[in-house]
Ligand SMILES: Cc1ncc(C[n+]2csc(CCOP(=O)(O)OP(=O)(O)O)c2C)c(N)n1
């Protein structure tokens with residue numbers, strides 16, 4: 255099966271100019287390339303939260319699960335643990351992953367479970383029409399903060415570093431070749447991978463010009479060095495007017511949670527009562 259052809263029957267409803275199109279094209283290219291390298295696409299599962307980003311799973315022709323707002327990460331983890339041979343990729347919005355679902359992301363990073371989380375970080379709530387989000391800068395004017403946000407944003411990369419993530423990268427929706435490259439690296443990483451993509455919301459927070467002037471690709475950066483990674487991650491804090499690095503900030507080999515997690519191997523009758531299912535499973 256190809257992810258390019260046949261396309262899905264779902265009608266694309268993203269706004270013209272939305273950065274989600276680049277993410278969609280990148281994931282299709284990445285899936286094609288992992289398929290060519292020998293991973294059947296039946297062994298790939300995509301999961302999304304709720305938001306504009308979440309529609310991506312409707313547009314890619316592989317198995318997927320549309321979860322609920324804030325809960326993409328635990329669904330990704332559950333699928334991975336139920337069948338560790340699967341490659342499970344989660345797509346979440348910044349509101350989704352860094353707001354309502356932040357605790358899940360922290361614990362997934364802490365336990366270094368072998369999953370990939372792609373965050374469509376448009377720094378605004380897109381689907382609900384432009385409210386302030388966890389990575390919106392201080393002063394951000396939107397539906398929920400008409401006089402400007404009074405809060406500093408979180409720096410999700412710094413948060414993920416301190417939580418224990420073993421792969422941390424940033425991409426930009428206006429630069430598809432670079433995006434494909436880090437996307438592939440994230441998906442191939444053995445352990446918890448977080449890819450924060452500056453995905454421009456053309457309708458409620460159009461940052462193309464701002465980012466185009468500031469982004470640069472990381473060069474001569476050693477992603478294995480924690481202190482160097484922290485320094486680079488702090489260069490731009492999602493508020494200050496600074497150069498914005500793109501690429502892999504941190505990468506480390508460490509045992510993945512799912513490698514040590516074993517079911518009993520016993521057959522479980524999922525139609526029996528819950529006490530029996532649980533006692534059979536352990
Ligand atoms: C549990 C729950 N809380 C809140 C909502 C309402 N809601 C739907 S999408 C959304 C925010 C979307 O923003 P984001 O996650 O950044 O995704 P985007 O639309 O920008 O891609 C919210 C608050 C919901 N559907 N379910």
Ligand code: SF4
Nearest residue numbers: 269272306380455456
């Ligand atoms: S509202 Fe923003 S994020 Fe949602 S589809 Fe439109 S441009 Fe994309």
